Amino acid sequence: MNTPTIMKQSRWVPWLYLAPALLVMAVFVLYPMFNTFVLSFMDKTGTQSAAVSCVAGQPCWGSFENYRYALTNPEMLQALRNNALWLLLMVPGTVITGLLFAVLADRVRYEALAKAIIFMPMAISFVGAGIIWRFVYYIETGSGQQIGLLNAVLVAFGGQPVAWLSNPAFNNFALMIVGVWLWAGFCMTILSAALKSVPAEILEAARVDGAREVEVFFQIMLPIIMPTILVVTTTMVINVLKIFDIVFVLTGGNFGTEVIANRMFKLIVTDTGRSMAIAVLLVLLTIPVLIFNVNRFRQQEASR
Amino acid sequence: MKPFQRLNRIFNHLPVHLALILMCVAWVLPTMGLFVTSFRNSEDVRTTGWWTALAARQTPGEPEYTTYCASCHGADGKALPAADLSDPTLIEKYPRSNRLLAMLRKEINGQPHLTDPALPENPNEALEKLSPILTYMQDFSGSSQDQSRFTLRNYADALVGYKGTQNYLTDCEQGVESALSKFKCTAADLLNPEGMGRAFVNSLLVAVPSTLLPILLAAFAAYAFAWMDFKGRMWLFALLVGLQIVPLQMTLVPIARMYVSLGMEGSFIGIWLFHTGFGLPYAIYLLRNYLSGLPKEVFESVYLDGANHWTAFWQLAIPLATPAIASLAIFQFLWIWNDFLVAKIFLSNNPVLTVQITNLIDPRGGNWHILTGAAFLSFLVPMIVFFGFQRYFVRGMLAGSVKG
Secondary structure (H helix, E strand, O other): OOOOOOOOOOOOHHHHHHHHHHHHHHHHHHHHHHHHHHHOOEOOOOOOEHHHHOOOOOOOOHHHHHHHHHHHOHHHHHHHHHHHHHHHHHHHHHHHHHHHHHHHHOOOOOHHHHHHHHHHHHHOOHHHHHHHHHHHHOOOOOOOOOOOHHHHHHHHOOOOOOOOOOOOOOHHHHHHHHHHHHHHHHHHHHHHHHHHOOOHHHHHHHHHOOOOHHHHHHHHHHHHHHHHHHHHHHHHHHHHHOOOHHHHHHOOOOOOOOOHHHHHHHHHHHOHHHHHHHHHHHHHHHHHHHHHHHHHHHHHHHOO | OOHHHHHHHHHHOHHHHHHHHHHHHHHHHHHHHHHHHHOEOHHHHHHOOHHHOOOOOOOOOHHHHHHHOHHHHOOOOOOOHHHOOOOHHHHOOOOOHHHHHHHHHOEEOOEEOOOOOOOOOOHHHHHHHHHHHHHHHHHHHOOOOOOOOEOOHHHHHHHHOOOOOOOHHHHHHHOOHHHHHHOOOOHHHHHOOOOHHHHHHHHHHHHHHHHHHHHHHHHHHHHHHHHOOOOOHHHHHHHHHHHOOOOHHHOHHHHHHHHHHHOOOOOHHHHHHHHHHHHHHHHHHHHHHHHHOOOHHHHHHHHHOOOOHHHHHHHHHHHHOHHHHHHHHHHHHHHHHHOOHHHHHHOOOOOOHHHHHHHHOOOOOOOHHHHHHHHHHHHHHHHHHHHHOHHHHHHHHHHOOOOO
C-alpha cells in the first residue's frame, strides 16, 4: 500500500473522508453486533438475564440459557443437522456443477448464450426462485391432472405423484437442488475466468506430450485453479450457513427442513434472547471463513 | 478445413454439445414454466400443465358435467325446458361457482337437486367440481367472457392484488360483489396496498437511495484507503474485509429496537440506513481495490500540478472509477431489489415486491395464475439490468468475494 509521497496532508484529512462511512458502520453494524451479543444473554423480551427462564428441576445453563436452547433443543438440532447436510452436499454439488459448466462452455461457440442461461437465476430474487420451484414441485392431491412439471413427468412414466416438499425422505434434497440451480452460475462465472487465465502454452505442451484431455484437466488445469475453487467454496459455505429465503418460501422450515437462519427469524418477535443466541451461533460458524478471507487478503497485499 | 475434418470435429464434440444443451434446457425449464403460466387463461392453469399450452385443448368441465348434470339436463343442456342450460341469460345468473353451489344445495320440488351422484359435502370439494362445470356451461351457452388461450389478465390480478377465483378484470366487467367491496375497478386499484403495483413503487423507493447512499460514502472512504496515508490503515481495512461476511441476522434486532425507540419503525429512511451500513464494507473494499490499482503516476502528476485531495477525488478518482462504480451500483441495486428478510422486518407495512409475493402465496396452491404473474413482475427490472449490463455484473462479481 504505497501512496504518493508528494501529497502530504494534515493528519486529520483522511479521517474527514472516512468519517461518514465509519460513522454509519459503527452505528448500523458494529454497535448492533455488540448489542446482539448482549441480548443473547437476556430473556424473551431482552430486559433481564436469560437465567430467569430456567425452570427448577430442569437443565439450566444460567446466563447461557439461550445457548442451551440453541445447542440442545430438538428443533435447533434438526436445523444444525440440515445446515450440515447443505454444507456437505449442496456446496460441493454447486461448485462441481459450476466447474462442469465452465469447462463445457469453454469448448463451444455459443459459450456466451449458455453462460447467460446458467447465470440468469442469480439475477432474480430467491423468493421468485422459490415460486418457480414451488410450481415445479407442486403436487395435485385431488383428482385433477398434475400441473407441476416433476410430478407430471413421473405420472407420464407410470409412477405415482410425490409430495416433494413435504416428504421428509427427499424434501431437503429438493431444496438443495433449488440452491444448486441458483448458485451454479456464480461458481461457473468465477471458475470460468480462472480457467481462461491458465496459460495456453502449458496446455498445448501437455497435449503434444500425448496427455489425454482428462489428464490435462485433472493434472494441469485443476491444480492451477485450485486457489479459485477454494475462494468459491468458502463463499458458498457462507451462503449456505445463511440460507433462508429458499426454505422460507418453499417449506417454511416445516416437514424436517428447518435451517438455522429460519429458526432465528421465527423467534425474532416471540423470543429475542434465543433468536439472538442463534444469530451469534451463526457468526461463530462463519469465523473460520472470516479468518481465511483476512489471511488471503493479507497475502494479496503482501504480493502487491 | 476439409469437410471430412469438420465433420470429425463436430462428432468428437458431440458429447460436449449434448451435455451442455441438456443442462441448459434443465436450467431454463423451471423459469419457462412460470413465464408461460403467467400468460395462460386461469382455468387452463388450474386444470392442465403449462407444457400443454399449445396442444389441442380438451374441453374443461365436460367429464364433470356428464357425471353430475347430463342425466337430467341432457348432454346439450336442453332436456328440461324449464331449466335450459344452453340459455345464456340463465347461466349469467351464476357468475361464480359458489352461487351455483348455493342454488344446488336448495331442494327442488321437495327433493335434493343432485342425488345421483350427490355433490361432496365439503364446500371446497364441491366448488372444485362445480368450477369446471360452470366453465363448461358458460362455454356452450355462449356467455363465457374470456376463453382465449393466452391473456394478460393474470398480470392485472397481480398488479392490483386480486385473489378471486376469476380474473379481476372479468369480475369487474361482470360486477361481481366481492370485486366491488374492496376494489373500485378504476386505475386507483393499482395502488392497493396488497397489490404488486404498489409493491413495485415501494421497491423502487427502497432500492434507489439504498444504492446511491452507500456508494457515495464508500467512494470517499475508498479514496482515503487508496491514496492517503494514515495510522491504522491496514488494520482498519482488514476489519472491513472481515465485516463483509457478517450475516445480516446479527444486526437486525438491535436496529429494529433502535428505530422503535426513535419512532422510526417502518420508515423508508430506516431501511436506507440499514442497507447503507450493511453495504459499505463490500463497497469500500471493491472501490479501494480498484482505485489503488490505478497508476500512481497519474495521481502524482495532478498533485504536482497543485491539486488537493478534494479536486483529485472529484476530477480524477471518480471519473476513472466509473466502471467499478457501475458494477457496484448494479450489484447493490439487485441485492436490495431481491432482498426479502430486511424488507420483511423493517417495512412489513409497506411491502416491497418480494414480501408481497409471499403474501400472495396460497398454501393450498390454488392461485398459480396470480403468483406466476406476480413473480414475473418482480423479475422485470432484474432481467433488464442483467441483460443490459451483464458485463458490469460479471466484472463486479470477479472483483471481490460476494457479500451476503
